[in-house]
Amino acid sequence: MNTQQYDRIGARFEESKSTAAFSAADTHSLLLEIGDVQGLACLDLACGYGFNTRLLAERGARPAMGVDISPEMIRLARRHERERPLGTEYVVADVAAMPVLGDFDLATAVYLFNYAPARTALRAMFERIRANLTPTGRLVAIVPNQCPFPDANWDAFDVTVRERVPGGDAPLLKAAFLTEPPTPYEFYEWQHPDLERAARAAGFTSVAWRPITTPPADEHHDEALWTAYRATPVSSVLICATG
Template sequence: MRQQDDSPTPPTAFSAADAFTLRTALDALGGVHGLDTLDLACGHGGTTRLLASGGARRTVGVDNCPERIRRARETRHDGPAGPIEYVVAETAAMPQLGPFDLATALYLFNHAPDRHALHSMFRSIRANLRPGGRLLAIVPNAGAFPRVDWSPFGLRVLARDPDGDAPLVRAQFLTEPPVQVEFREWAHADFAEAAVEAGFTTAGWQPARTPPPCAERDEAFWASYRARPVSSLMTCVA
């Protein structure tokens, strides 16, 4: 669901908040220097490159789209410890690539089409983490549609179809031009259930963090966002 990192337009407000939230969480862990890191749903590699530039010992980006992986590979960026590895794979059926100390996932789990796929994603990630390894995942907040309007923050919900294991939400990024997206409205409890079933020892939540105010987005704007954020940070320990 995230806006791609090499978009020609400035990031939407919710994407800027997601990036700041993840960076803050990584800083709180002491950074990634010397860690083996895995970035899931890596897209064009923005977060993957962030991990590599932070001094990760090994950095692997995984995405199910060959075109996105091709573009990620074209953006040459080696970390202090060596080149980034990119793998085309579905997270739910990911091969054994680790073990890793840290995995990141931005808007991965909301694309699970059913409960079986959701649980398979968490099991696959857990299998690639060392004991004590961490998962940091940006996930959308459920239950807001259609009562909350996220249009000021760059995401407009168009429809919500209550079918399957989780409602299907149709929305668009308010970029130029707008980009249509679809995702499943899983509840946070569904994510936590899948994490525990996969063998994670803890599954917790942190609220979205927002960047410092600027001329374009002042403190009143970010206060409004924090009152109705698009996403939260899920943290799991293996």
């Protein structure tokens, strides 16, 4: 995995996360799916600067621990915790090689698996997540759909794909968050059946999919935008259970 691209992006990722249409839909969908987390031990993977980790803590998760491969993202997450203490904890780690950090009731992963460069890394991610969950734990993940590029794109939703590079176990997509100026990044285009096979091979006993849901219209995103989004959504929800 590219351990440096989010170190370079740093605070500019915060801009995309706080303003992008696709991020608003992801957050809305994640919170609907996880439900009540009061008193649950929660592990937030690919936590970035801790946005979702803090949401878990605000809703009563104890502990709420974030993991990210980028030292810069973890630095930003810890800065937020110092500025507004919520009891969140953060660890720098590659999820594919993550140690056992505890027995967690819930793991969340927003755009994690698309950074696995090969099937071995993809399966390792699921295995390490499974090793950190209780016998009745679950994983709720937001994962990308196949991009309609080159015939169409997700530009209206604040992210764009510029190139699809074939090769390896999954194509590499060269993309950009549509901040000002755009923030380039890369990820791998895994198909949903690939993720399901990796999850089951890692020991998850059930795998389910949910369509993304959209929040109510507001001053930033009107209903016409959300209607278009639901027709070609950036992501889907993956739910895996251990027992």
